[in-house]
Amino acid sequence: MSDFPHVLPTYNRAPITFERGEGVWAIAQNGTRYLDLGAGIAVNALGHANPDLVGALIEQAGKIWHVSNLYNIPQQEKLADLLVENTFADTVFFTNSGTEAAELAIKMARKYHDEKGEPERVEILTFEGAFHGRSTGAIAAAGSQKMVKGFGPLMPGFRQLPFGDTEALRTAITNRTCAVMIEPVQGEGGIRPLPDEDLREIRKLCDDTGTLLILDEVQCGMGRTGRLFAHEFAGIAPDIMMVAKGIGGGFPLGAVLATQSAAAGMVAGTHGSTYGGNPLACAVGVRVMEIVAEPDFLAEVTRKGALMRQKLEGLVASHPRVFESVRGQGLMLGLKCKIAPGDLVQAGYSQQLLTVAAADNVVRLLPPLNITDEEIAEAVDRLDKAAGSLNG
Ligand SMILES: *Cc1c(COP(=O)(O)O)cnc(C)c1O
Numbered sequence: 005m006s007d008f009p010h011v012l013p014t015y016n017r018a019p020i021t022f023e024r025g026e027g028v029w030a031i032a033q034n035g036t037r038y039l040d041l042g043a044g045i046a047v048n049a050l051g052h053a054n055p056d057l058v059g060a061l062i063e064q065a066g067k068i069w070h071v072s073n074l075y076n077i078p079q080q081e082k083l084a085d086l087l088v089e090n091t092f093a094d095t096v097f098f099t100n101s102g103t104e105a106a107e108l109a110i111k112m113a114r115k116y117h118d119e120k121g122e123p124e125r126v127e128i129l130t131f132e133g134a135f136h137g138r139s140t141g142a143i144a145a146a147g148s149q150k151m152v153k154g155f156g157p158l159m160p161g162f163r164q165l166p167f168g169d170t171e172a173l174r175t176a177i178t179n180r181t182c183a184v185m186i187e188p189v190q191g192e193g194g195i196r197p198l199p200d201e202d203l204r205e206i207r208k209l210c211d212d213t214g215t216l217l218i219l220d221e222v223q224c225g226m227g228r229t230g231r232l233f234a235h236e237f238a239g240i241a242p243d244i245m246m247v248a249k250g251i252g253g254g255f256p257l258g259a260v261l262a263t264q265s266a267a268a269g270m271v272a273g274t275h276g277s278t279y280g281g282n283p284l285a286c287a288v289g290v291r292v293m294e295i296v297a298e299p300d301f302l303a304e305v306t307r308k309g310a311l312m313r314q315k316l317e318g319l320v321a322s323h324p325r326v327f328e329s330v331r332g333q334g335l336m337l338g339l340k341c342k343i344a345p346g347d348l349v350q351a352g353y354s355q356q357l358l359t360v361a362a363a364d365n366v367v368r369l370l371p372p373l374n375i376t377d378e379e380i381a382e383a384v385d386r387l388d389k390a391a392g393s394l395n396g
Pocket of ligand 1: 100101102103104106135136137138187191192220221222223224248249
């Protein structure tokens with residue numbers, strides 16, 4: 005047996021092992037309680053071991069786990085109903101991850117134009133700093149050197165533009181353009197919200213040219229910003245939208261939402277997934293949607309986001325050598341740092357605080373959406389101590 009790590013070492017892991025969780029608290033094997041502002045990268049939207057979600061999962065686990073999409077799946081139909089009722093969408097396809105949602109979004113957009121007799125419309129315009137997943141298609145879409153280097157010929161048909169540069173977009177759209185694909189708030193790119201007027205402008209450019217608008221709300225969707233989906237702030241709707249992360253509350257689940265028109269070409273046999281939309285995932289997803297889509301719940305996310313932001317502004321002011329600014333929306337917040345973000349994440353571990361680094365020198369704060377006011381105060385207190393320990 006070689007001494008090569010048995011788990012493929014594609015991650016630089018922090019030396020912490022969690023055993024269980026309670027709400028915003030992740031509890032390590034040695035009993036240390038960490039305040040979790042990472043939430044598994046915006047996944048545990050309702051915290052760890054949420055009794056409602058545990059109940060939904062256990063109830064389904066005792067009945068039937070998996071049947072495949074060869075048969076009807078009532079939990080899947082119910083979740084699709086909830087998503088359609090609460091969004092622009094007419095139809096939903098379930099996946100197990102954001103990456104798989106990206107793959108279908110790309111296929112659906114190209115099929116749409118093919119069906120309309122314009123098979124040459126294959127080019128998808130994306131933006132620098134974007135993240136859409138790690139499949140060959142998704143890395144080609146984002147196009148960053150870090151993700152594509154060494155992986156051979158990229159899937160053709162993608163072109164990256166400066167983030168939010170609507171002028172560049174205007175000239176980039178040609179009679180070969182299929183779709184524009186963008187995150188309303190970039191996550192991995194460093195919590196960079198696209199201004200509402202830019203999103204409206206992009207929608208208009210798409211409408212004027214018959215181009216589809218694909219929104220990637222894998223990280224910013226499912227209530228994270230205080231709206232069920234972030235594009236609602238701009239008062240526009242996409243043609244196709246990718247969802248994942250928060251939608252399963254920690255159970256692997258993703259989805260592609262689409263209008264009837266955008267999805268028209270996706271007839272029987274054109275796409276599939278063995279696991280996608282399986283009864284366990286959808287039973288949990290239904291419960292997540294029932295809680296998160298409630299206007300009162302979303303209003304609380306907005307209120308708590310504002311509270312946290314206000315406290316973070318104070319934090320930035322008292323550590324001018326560590327922090328530059330706060331940005332984001334709702335409970336999708338970023339601290340732009342003057343130091344390496346990884347150093348703050350490390351210092352956080354010493355304060356039993358979990359945060360996540362992002363590009364553009366940003367540390368992400370993505371707590372469970374049901375974090376309390378007291379826990380917000382405690383989190384900012386710990387960030388204050390972490391920043392202080394960095395000589396700032
Ligand atoms: C995480 C993420 C993805 C990929 O999702 P996976 O579930 O990791 O495949 C795609 N887009 C965005 C915006 C993301 O944040």
